[in-house]
Amino acid sequence: MNQPQNKSFPVSWDQFHRDSRALAWRLTSQGPFTAIVAITRGGLVPAAIIARELNIRVIESVSVKSYDHQNQGKITVLKSVNSDLLAADASGQKLLIIDDLVDTGATARAVRDMLPNAHFATVYAKPQGRELVDTFITEVSQDTWIFFPWDLDFTYAAPIAGGTD
Template identity: 80%
Template sequence: MNNPNQKSFPVSWDQFHRDSRALAWRLTGMGTFDAVVAIARGGLVPATIVARELNIRVVESVAVKSYDHQNQGTVTVLKSISQQILDIAKNGGKVLIVDDLVDTGATARAVRDMLPGAHFATVYAKPMGRELVDTFITEVSQDTWIFFPWDLDVAYAAPISGGPTNEFVSGA
């Protein structure tokens, strides 16, 4: 989060699990998928949940880097999709691509180019990348930075009012 005007959207493990299952529910009406491709790293967790819920046994990953924890940059493919998955798609099989978020769409475009006929699903979508996904659960504004559960740690939070926290108040 490199812009102080950005909104913050922290997501707990419980919420992320519920949203990933909701994604699976939304996908159930689309028939059986022959394989799922998780976009590493963020898409690994929701892809696992979706694969479990939809009973998809062929699970693959593609590793694409388009930004670090603060800055967006150029798209680099670190690990390509296996030939087995490309063959499934080429022979008319249904392939599902899963990611945690579509942001600017840079990663989505790169993976869509690899599997143009696949169904693309994300848990969260921002407006700039939304048109690149077929199914998503929650849309957030482009100026929102999503803090995923793996980005967070349990820590003290100051009271909203700025009043006393755990101080002993005598005479009450």
């Protein structure tokens, strides 16, 4: 990552479900899609919600890793897209790629290279990667780290004004 992520944007399960549903609503005018390609692991949860809302039964995964905790490394493709879907994309079928967020855009670029005709959607977007995404719901600033509900646990929060309660 290019700049420190000194703000935080924690997302609850409720909020994530609502935002993913809002993304599904927005995607209704872009389909119908024959299949979803979820970018694991973060894209698996919104992909399940969107598949349910849009009645899509075929879900493929592509595994791309670029972060170790909050540090960006080089892009590694751990699992590519199966050849049937590569052929479907090349023949003009509408595929939908889903991820939880786009940050620098490195992951999105790698997956777009595999499926150049697919519609790319994320729940959240940061400015550096926004142009690589066709549809998203909420933008946060580049110096914000989004904390997803599957990475969080309930814990004590100090008062905003400082000190202890």
